[in-house]
Ligand SMILES: O=C(O)[C@@H](CO)OP(=O)(O)O
């Protein structure tokens with residue numbers, strides 16, 4: 001028997017897709033087996049998220065991670081040394097207790113999530129199996145429905161468009177492979193439309209195009225045209241998915257839509273989004289209202305939850321307690337699961353399981369600041385989440401994840417199912 005006790009955990013500074021430093025953790029077992037993982041970072045963050053430990057001063061605009069790396073090298077490594085790798089929950093509990101703060105400000109959410117993920121990698125390596133299989137065991141899993149950005153806006157594109165993510169979903173595809181193929185067709189068609197119109201400005205943080213639109217509706221119209229140009233049927237084969245990220249422009253019940261020069265209250269937002277739902281084949285809307293507007297969420301979900309997935313991201317911050325409360329209140333019907341919002345994999349998993357128990361859609365999601373780390377792809381498959389959101393084609397830190405799911409799908413051969421329509425909570429309820 002090889003010795004699966006932890007020898008050491010090391011932290012190192014690496015760089016993310018926005019040119020900012022981030023934290024990599026590397027776990028070494030006594031057997032010599034290693035596992036490593038890198039923490040991602042958000043730009044549009046919820047106030048209830050685990051906090052990254054970042055160093056002040058002018059170095060890298062005050063974004064350095066020296067203290068988070070030191071926390072791994074010193075406290076975390078000492079606290080975990082000698083522990084067996086088998087029990088992720090016990091190891092995560094140890095990290096949580098060691099930090100001792102609600103918002104993870106002492107060790108840093110970035111140090112904790114990198115360590116938590118690296119522990120899982122080490123365990124999978126010790127068992128000589130892929131990470132997703134380590135999580136799923138012998139349970140059957142299906143490949144996730146991808147949610148892929150075509151246009152970026154909001155905090156990821158200097159707020160050129162108010163809405164943060166204009167994405168598509170291909171629930172009628174037969175497989176993950178085919179869903180990715182269809183999405184690529186739409187992506188290329190959208191790029192051609194923007195070039196022709198002279199509105200292409202570049203690539204946004206998550207790999208979607210950065211367009212110069214004059215209204216949010218223009219983005220939706222262009223997206224519809226791109227779906228048609230790709231030879232696909234909007235609403236039947238391909239649907240639209242939006243992340244409004246409304247906390248970025250809404251506070252205290254007021255929403256300032258800069259692009260359109262409009263200021264709306266909650267009811268105005270609900271009415272505007274309801275109008276979009278009438279006119280466009282929208283299957284999913286994330287954070288339609290701000291995190292401080294729970295009654296707005298409730299009214300929105302009451303009005304539209306029967307025909308649209310309503311996702312809480314900043315609103316729920318991957319917190320099982322908040323997911324439970326939202327299920328009781330009826331304020332969303334889906335939860336975005338971002339491990340670094342929670343701080344550890346066990347807490348992220350608890351949020352997902354709580355969502356599933358409530359009949360919610362569950363979407364494992366990357367952050368806008370990412371790296372070559374593909375852990376998230378394995379979590380989506382291994383936890384059988386149903387949906388995955390990691391950004392789009394023009395950025396390889398995103399494609400690394402999608403391509404990893406292709407590999408997993410191929411490895412399963414005819415065993416590999418695809419979540420398709422079943423991933424969407426309002427479709428399952430029918
Ligand atoms: O809001 C989101 O869902 C994510 C990913 O799109 O963005 P960020 O990582 O900046 O929070």
Ligand SMILES: [Mg+2]
Pocket residue numbers: 243245286287313314
């Ligand atoms: Mg979001």
